Amino acid sequence: LNKKNSILDFKKAAEYLINEGYTKPKKIAAIGSSHGGLIVAAAVINKPQLFGAAVIDVGVLDMLRFEKSEVGSTYTNISEFGSIKNEAEFKNLLSYSPYQNVDYSVNYPSILIMTGSDDTRVPPYHSFKFAAKLQQNPSQKAPILLWSQDKTGHYGANEFNAKIKEFATVYNFLFQELKNNN
Structure with missing residues (x-):
């Protein structure tokens, strides 16, 4: 039930890099997959000013619906995240669930959201x-892109050339979005 701490730690790491002069917020790219995608999404939604771009791959993004999913390891996820059936745990989930915390007054950084049509872990x-x-956010100016691959699961493409295409897509997106950020 301490997933929120991972999100806080991730934001603190970005703040440290900025405060110590290693980089600027607009030059930070955050990438996360699966539960790491949850961390990246929650951090970007909560502190968008810390990031220039983000890639969220097969992320757990709606924490209030995840327990009701028929795929994935529900028991493991409940023991890690908590249950919507317990009031305190529900409030904790709601406090960081990326989907529920989108603020329509905020222009978020550029985000590439990736998923596979046959993912059996995160729908x-x-x-x-x-x-x-x-x-749909009326304040959103930066691109929000969705890339869904057919016949791929939680770990993306299986074929070598398709995997290369995935990596090329991610790094092309980040290069394009970060190159002009000063």
């Missing part, structure tokens, strides 16, 4: 809903 609807909500 693709997490990515679809999150991308749609961000794209």
Whole structure:
């Protein structure tokens, strides 16, 4: 039930890099997959001014619906995150769930959201809903992109050339979004 601490630690790491003069916020790219995607998404939604771009791959993005999913390891996730059936745990989940915390008065940094159509651990609807909500944000100026791959699961493409395409897509996105950020 301490996942929120991981999010706080991630934001603190970005703040440290900025405060120590190693970089500027607009030059920080955050990348996370699965539960790491949750951490990146929650950090970017909570402190968008710390990041220039983000890539969220097969992220757990709607913490209030995840328990009701028929895929993934529900028991493990409940023991790690908590249950929506327990009031205190529900409030904790709500406090950091990326989907529920999108603020329509905020222009978030550029975000690439990736998912696979056959993911049996994190249902693709997490990515679809999150991308749609961000794209509907009237304050959003930076691009919010969704890339869904057919016949791929939680770990992305299996074929060598398809995996290369995934990496090329991620790094091309980050290069394009960060190159002009001063």
